Amino acid sequence: MSDNYREWPEKIPFALWGHRTLIRTVTGATLYYLVYGMKAVQPVELEVPSLRILLESQVPEADWVQARYDSLVMLDEWRLNTLYHVQLYQKRMERAFNKKVKPRGISEGYxxxxxxxxxxxxxxxxxxxxxxxxxxxxxxxxxxxxxxxxxxxxxxxxxxxxxxxxxxxxx
CATH class of the missing domain: 2.30.30.140 (SH3 type barrels.)
Structure with missing residues (x-):
C-alpha cells in the first residue's frame, strides 16, 4: 500500500476498516455487522452515492428510525444465526481433521x-x-x-x- 516504510501509521485505519468489513468464512458476516447490526457504509459510497445510500437518504427520518429499531430488534436473531453458522463450520473442520487422524490402536492393558x-x-x-x-x-x-x-x-x-x-x- 505504500512505497515508504514511514507511511504505515497513516495506512492503519484503512487496513482496520478492511478487516472489520470483510465477510468471515466462520461467521458468514462482517465484524461490523455483528457489532452494530447494519452494513458498513464504504468511504467510496459517500463520494459516489450507491443505490443503497440514495434510497436511505430519501426515507423520512421517522421511518428510518423505525427501520433502524427493527433491525436492532432482529440483531439477536442474526447473532444466533451466526452462532449456528460457526457451529456448522466447526463441524466441517472437525470432519476434515478426523479424516487425516490415524487410529493409535491402544487399548487397556497395553x-x-x-x-x-x-x-x-x-x-x-x-x-x-x-x-x-x-x-x-x-x-x-x-x-x-x-x-x-x-x-x-x-x-x-x-x-x-x-x-x-x-x-x-x-x-
Whole structure:
C-alpha cells in the first residue's frame, strides 16, 4: 500500500476498516455487522452515492428510525444465526481433521511410551535427552482421548494423559 516504510501509521485505519468489513468464512458476516447490526457504509459510497445510500437518504427520518429499531430488534436473531453458522463450520473442520487422524490402536492393558515434552531446567545430556519415557501400563481409556496410566510397579499416575502423547511399546 505504500512505497515508504514511514507511511504505515497513516495506512492503519484503512487496513482496520478492511478487516472489520470483510465477510468471515466462520461467521458468514462482517465484524461490523455483528457489532452494530447494519452494513458498513464504504468511504467510496459517500463520494459516489450507491443505490443503497440514495434510497436511505430519501426515507423520512421517522421511518428510518423505525427501520433502524427493527433491525436492532432482529440483531439477536442474526447473532444466533451466526452462532449456528460457526457451529456448522466447526463441524466441517472437525470432519476434515478426523479424516487425516490415524487410529493409535491402544487399548487397556497395553504397554505404552509417553512423550517427554517438559523442558528440564538443566540437563547435562543437552540435546540428547530421550524423547520418550516408559514403558507404562494403560489402566483405562476415558472419553475424549484421555488415558489413565500406571507405572509397571502398580502405582497410578496422578493426572490423565492425552492419547496423542502415547505410542505402543514393543518389548
Amino acid at each position: 504397554l505404552v511410551l509417553k512423550s517427554v515434552r517438559a523442558l528440564l531446567p538443566i540437563d547435562p545430556r543437552g540435546k540428547f535427552i530421550p524423547n520418550w519415557a516408559g514403558p507404562y501400563l494403560v489402566k483405562n481409556i476415558l472419553s475424549g482421548g484421555a488415558v489413565r496410566l500406571t507405572y509397571l510397579d502398580g502405582n497410578d499416575f496422578t493426572n490423565p494423559t492425552n492419547l496423542d502423547q502415547l505410542k505402543k511399546y514393543y518389548p
